[in-house]
Amino acid sequence: MPIYGADAINVEGVNGDRYWFHEPHSYSGVADIDNRLSGFPVAVFLPSHRPVQDTPLIIGLQGMCAPYSWNNFIVPTLTQMGIAVALFDTPFAGERSLVRTFTAVVENEIKPLVDRGIPFNTELLSKIFQQTAVDITKIHQFCCERYGLNRRLGLFGVSMGVLFSSYAFTAHGIGERLLGTIGHANLQTFANSWGYSILPDLAASGLGTLAENILAKVQPQLKPMVQMLKLAKDLKYPDKYAQICNPMTYI
Secondary structure, three states, rough: OOOOEEEEEEEEOEEEEEEEEEOOOOOOOOOOHHHHHHEEEEEOOOEEEEEEEEHOOEEEEEOOOOOHHHOOHHHHHHHEEEEEOEOOOOOOHHHOOOOOOOOOOOOHHHHHHOOOOOOOHHHHHHHEEEEEHHHHHHHHHHHHHHHHOOOOOOEEEOOOHHHHHHHHHHOOOOOOEEEEEOOHHHOHHHHHHOOOOOOHHHOOOOHHHHHHHHHHHOOOOHHHHHHHHHHHHHHOOOOHHHHHHHHHHOO
């Protein structure tokens, strides 16, 4: 996997290194979209007062479509505690998004997919979960080899980042510690918070299809929201989507 950098950065008064990873992966089957989603920044911060061979690593993940910089707040605290930190953008987030708005407004980030008839569904979400676990593994390996860190690894997630971290931790055995905030490690419970209960059911019904067709003509900017609500409906049925749901249902 090509890795470019490092460029010097400073976050919350802590100096770090910023790299660019590029891991080609087929998310949608459309070359230009997949290429945009495959490249992502990785920011690494080390404590200045601890030998690297004694230093563990925390990899932080933000919410859906949220840039890694929203996790900057953990950098000074953890490095002061003698812990290294690595942050990166997940697919559709920050510099890894199709529109790069850095707002975490999901319907805006996925609009290029909807405009081209590419569904933002559980199949695509499953690929994002799986590739994020791969990304975590590669970042961990890189940090250990590049900086000489020991192999101890913890995962920290916020919102959707809790789900990403939990999937990597439970389904793939990545990391020794798992911490999440403002989220839930159970996919179905998390999905229940989307769309305020009845809205996902309406979106997935015939009325939802009718609404989507009308919005496509009248207010096309709202069409991605219907896609999101349909996805929330699908995520509530683990028997249909065991590949991403089952590893987290017992947390």
